[in-house]
Amino acid sequence: MFTCAECEKLSCREGRTDQLPKNCPGRLTTLQEEIRKEYRDEILLFARQAALTESKGYCQWTRVQEIIYFCKEMGYHKLGIAFCIGLKQEARMLAKILRSHGFDVVSVVCKNGGTPKSFLGIPEQDKVRPGQFEAMCNPISQAKLLNQAGVDFNIVVGLCVGHDSLFFKYAEAPTTVLVAKDRVLAHNPAGALYCADGYFKNKLFL
Structure with missing residues (x-):
C-alpha cells in the first residue's frame, strides 16, 4: 500500500x-x-x-486567472460551467469574467430538469426542507447538456460531494474545479485540515 x-x-x-x-x-x-x-x-x-x-x-495568479490562461493557451473557445444553485451569484460572475476574455460560456445549474428527490427514493423526513418540493441535483444531466453543447473545457462551481463525482464520470470534456463547496467554511474545505488539531479536533477524529 x-x-x-x-x-x-x-x-x-x-x-x-x-x-x-x-x-x-x-x-x-x-x-x-x-x-x-x-x-x-x-x-x-x-x-x-x-x-x-x-x-x-x-x-x-488566482485560480480564476490560471483557468483563463490555461484555456487561452490550449485554444479553447467554448467553456462549460456546472454549478450548484446555491452558488448562482459566483457562477454568474465567473461567466461574466470569462466572456470578457472572449470565451463562449454555457452554464447549467444542478437542479435542471426539476426532478423531485422522491425519484431517488428520498423520504420526506430526509429532505433538507421537509414538507416542501425539493428538486434533486442532476449532475448527469449537467454533464450531458454540456457535452451536447460541445464545450472544450468544464469548470465545476460548488457541486456537492458525490454529485461532482457523477459529473466527472459523465463529462466528455476535461474538467477542473474552481469551487469545492463547504458551506461551513466559506467554501474553503482545507480550513478543516488546518484546524484539525485544534478547533475541529473533536469533530473530525474518532
Whole structure:
C-alpha cells in the first residue's frame, strides 16, 4: 500500500532514486515507464500546458486567472460551467469574467430538469426542507447538456460531494474545479485540515 501522505522524504520531488521508501510508487519502474507512454499527442500538450500555467502564475495568479490562461493557451473557445444553485451569484460572475476574455460560456445549474428527490427514493423526513418540493441535483444531466453543447473545457462551481463525482464520470470534456463547496467554511474545505488539531479536533477524529 502506498503512503505518500506520511512520507518524510518525498525524494520524488528532487528526482533522488537512492532514498525511496520501500513502498514508494517510484520503485515500480516498469509501471512508471508504461505510464510515461500515456503522455503523448494531445495528452502531452495538455500536461505540458498545465505545467507551464503552474510556473507562469505560481503564487501570483488566482485560480480564476490560471483557468483563463490555461484555456487561452490550449485554444479553447467554448467553456462549460456546472454549478450548484446555491452558488448562482459566483457562477454568474465567473461567466461574466470569462466572456470578457472572449470565451463562449454555457452554464447549467444542478437542479435542471426539476426532478423531485422522491425519484431517488428520498423520504420526506430526509429532505433538507421537509414538507416542501425539493428538486434533486442532476449532475448527469449537467454533464450531458454540456457535452451536447460541445464545450472544450468544464469548470465545476460548488457541486456537492458525490454529485461532482457523477459529473466527472459523465463529462466528455476535461474538467477542473474552481469551487469545492463547504458551506461551513466559506467554501474553503482545507480550513478543516488546518484546524484539525485544534478547533475541529473533536469533530473530525474518532
